[in-house]
Amino acid sequence: MTFELTPYARAMGIAQAHFDDGLPVLVLPFEQIVVGRPGTLHGGATSGLLETAGYAALRTELDRAGRLARLKPINVTVQFLSAARPEPTYAIGRVTRMGRRNANIDVEAWQHDRHRPIATAVMNVLMIDDSSADDAAG
Amino acid sequence: MDERPTFAADGFDVARAAALMLAQGHAGWLGLRYHAHGPDWAELELPWRADLIGEDARQVLASGPIVSLMDMASGMSVWIKMGAFKAIATLDLRVDYVRPARPGHAVIGRVECYRVTRSAAFVRGMAHDGDPGDPVAHVAGCFMAIMGMRLP
Numbered sequence: 001m002t003f004e005l006t007p008y009a010r011a012m013g014i015a016q017a018h019f020d021d022g023l024p025v026l027v028l029p030f031e032q033i034v035v036g037r038p039g040t041l042h043g044g045a046t047s048g049l050l051e052t053a054g055y056a057a058l059r060t061e062l063d064r065a066g067r068l069a070r071l072k073p074i075n076v077t078v079q080f081l082s083a084a085r086p087e088p089t090y091a092i093g094r095v096t097r098m099g100r101r102n103a104n105i106d107v108e109a110w111q112h113d114r115h116r117p118i119a120t121a122v123m124n125v126l127m128i129d130d131s132s133a134d135d136a137a138g
Numbered sequence: 139m140d141e142r143p144t145f146a147a148d149g150f151d152v153a154r155a156a157a158l159m160l161a162q163g164h165a166g167w168l169g170l171r172y173h174a175h176g177p178d179w180a181e182l183e184l185p186w187r188a189d190l191i192g193e194d195a196r197q198v199l200a201s202g203p204i205v206s207l208m209d210m211a212s213g214m215s216v217w218i219k220m221g222a223f224k225a226i227a228t229l230d231l232r233v234d235y236v237r238p239a240r241p242g243h244a245v246i247g248r249v250e251c252y253r254v255t256r257s258a259a260f261v262r263g264m265a266h267d268g269d270p271g272d273p274v275a276h277v278a279g280c281f282m283a284i285m286g287m288r289l290p
Binding site: 007073079 | 162163164165166167168188189190191192193194199200201202203205206207209210225227228229230231232233234235238284
């Protein structure tokens with residue numbers, strides 16, 4: 001694993017499932033702690049999984065580019081496409097654009113049918129390059 | 139003439155509904171607490187907790203639980219505005235993180251439902267960690283009636 005999940009993500013039960021095309025796929029098991037309306041996944045938990053997958057994708061790309069950076073969220077917009085059922089939910093992020101300061105990331109979540117997303121998100125993340133990494137690069 | 143209907147909040151017992159909804163599932167796990175409400179708004183609190191932080195090195199609440207807080211407060215503001223509990227689903231939610239919350243601080247989220255139509259409800263709100271004049275996040279979202287229901 002080239003990235004570390006946040007304490008929040010670990011507490012909610014998010015784990016890395018596998019890699020798809022070189023990008024990490026994360027999984028959120030369906031447990032009582034993520035339930036919203038009875039029998040469905042809470043929108044906040046879905047959002048948490050989407051954001052975590054977005055960060056995982058960005059960490060992976062930064063790693064490949066040899067960059068170390070502190071990440072700070074700028075914003076996230078989540079679209080809920082269908083009610084999530086009581087089953088594991090998967091998510092993958094793709095970095096649409098990585099600049100020096102800002103990364104724009106698209107994220108998709110699905111359940112049993114990979115081709116039927118239950119939610120999507122677009123995120124902007126601020127990257128603050130670690131000064132020691134800058135020195136090493138310079 | 140403005141044909142928008144108005145609703146009494148009498149039909150929806152906010153404190154009782156909050157106690158039920160916040161006691162279980164994801165909201166219960168996060169420990170969300172009811173704070174206050176008005177004719178078209180709800181305020182909830184997300185207490186600080188060590189396992190909800192976003193970075194191992196900093197004692198700051200992660201962004202994920204703040205989205206959950208704002209989603210719950212959004213739903214409650216819609217029910218309060220309608221004066222009734224109806225099945226609704228979040229269509230979209232945008233969160234702008236204007237600054238990180240302070241280490242060890244709870245986050246308070248207040249959301250206002252500023253418009254309800256037959257099929258959609260629109261909300262906006264903000265989150266702060268002690269001073270409402272210095273927010274940590276702003277949100278905007280849209281909810282839809284589900285299960286064949288109509289709003290209001």
